[in-house]
Amino acid sequence: MNNQINTQNNLLDEPPIPVKVQKRLAETAAIKQLPKLIEAFQWNQKDRISVVGESIASAVEAHHPDVSKKIRSMFGKEMRQLAVKPERLLEFEEARHGFDAVILPLEIQRECMEIVAEHNRSSDLAAYGLVPRHKVLLHGAPGNGKTMLAEALAFELSIPFLRVKYGGLIDSHLGETGKNLQSIFEYTKTAPCVLFLDEFDGIGMDRNDNRDIGEMRRVTNQLLIAIERIPSSCVLVAATNADSLLDSALKRRFDFVIEVPTPTVELRFQCARKELSPSITPGHDVLHLADRIALMDLSNLSAVVDFCKRIRRDLVLNAGAGLDTLVGPA
Numbered sequence: 001m002n003n004q005i006n007t008q009n010n011l012l013d014e015p016p017i018p019v020k021v022q023k024r025l026a027e028t029a030a031i032k033q034l035p036k037l038i039e040a041f042q043w044n045q046k047d048r049i050s051v052v053g054e055s056i057a058s059a060v061e062a063h064h065p066d067v068s069k070k071i072r073s074m075f076g077k078e079m080r081q082l083a084v085k086p087e088r089l090l091e092f093e094e095a096r097h098g099f100d101a102v103i104l105p106l107e108i109q110r111e112c113m114e115i116v117a118e119h120n121r122s123s124d125l126a127a128y129g130l131v132p133r134h135k136v137l138l139h140g141a142p143g144n145g146k147t148m149l150a151e152a153l154a155f156e157l158s159i160p161f162l163r164v165k166y167g168g169l170i171d172s173h174l175g176e177t178g179k180n181l182q183s184i185f186e187y188t189k190t191a192p193c194v195l196f197l198d199e200f201d202g203i204g205m206d207r208n209d210n211r212d213i214g215e216m217r218r219v220t221n222q223l224l225i226a227i228e229r230i231p232s233s234c235v236l237v238a239a240t241n242a243d244s245l246l247d248s249a250l251k252r253r254f255d256f257v258i259e260v261p262t263p264t265v266e267l268r269f270q271c272a273r274k275e276l277s278p279s280i281t282p283g284h285d286v287l288h289l290a291d292r293i294a295l296m297d298l299s300n301l302s303a304v305v306d307f308c309k310r311i312r313r314d315l316v317l318n319a320g321a322g323l324d325t326l327v328g329p330a
């Protein structure tokens, strides 16, 4: 009985800690662990990395359950030998924008959402023996958003964007290009990532092509095998301006073959509206120019973006005095 009264008194004496404060305390506790974590990484102390990782995950569990879950899944698995990035072949790039920055036809937007949804729910799929689709081939004329889209996929999935350095990949020494491909694909097994292979026709060319030389034929064969083995945690995005040059067997290995088309008037209009949005043309309202720009002879969205930048420069430097020359009188 006495005990009960005491407990009640204690409860009355000490008001509950407000949620906001609890959250801040938990975040501070997690932040304080960061130097230990970095140190453990520097020394490649796998056990300690797991212990510190777990303590960060439990500190943030109550208020950031998704972050906590992600940390646990990263540290919970047996840590493999820390992978060494093949510097000549790969670079990490910052993914700076998501899907909302990329102007695309609706059906492509839908396909991209599907890729993200499957990856975000890969454990649900795994429970039924399924893996997310993860091999994407983008093709179409230059300047309409293939590179942008690859980057946006990494951003939306919150995973690193790894770009293959084309110059390092193709090696004139016999067999070296194949070895390079092997090191790239080996490294991508480390953790989830978007692996971006631009100018894909340069390495995946048609093996029946008369101009083909033996070495490139071997490379295409190796690529076929490597793509087959790539783990589903790695989203492979290959891009080409010349898909007709690609080997057809190679093309069939992709889960998504997406044509990023030459833009319609509607897409050019959307792009111009985005590039002339009042938020980036402060003090000027030039949105009405978008429909005229959409009808101009600009062959790709890159040209639309460049043209809108010229307008914005003129607004900043000449208060729009050059607009008539640029777009013609209204």
Ligand SMILES: Nc1ncnc2c1ncn2[C@@H]1O[C@H](COP(=O)(O)OP(=O)(O)O)[C@@H](O)[C@H]1O
Residues within 6 Å of the ligand: 101, 102, 103, 104, 141, 142, 143, 144, 145, 146, 147, 148, 149, 260, 271, 301, 302, 303, 305
């Ligand atoms: N679909 C798009 N939406 C918005 N901007 C685009 C789009 N396509 C191209 N751009 C503009 O053109 C530039 C080059 O596009 P990029 O993605 O490199 O084209 P690709 O890889 O197809 O040659 C981008 O940085 C962007 O400014």
Ligand SMILES: [Mg+2]
Residues within 6 Å of the ligand: 146, 147, 148, 198, 239
């Ligand atoms: Mg590109």
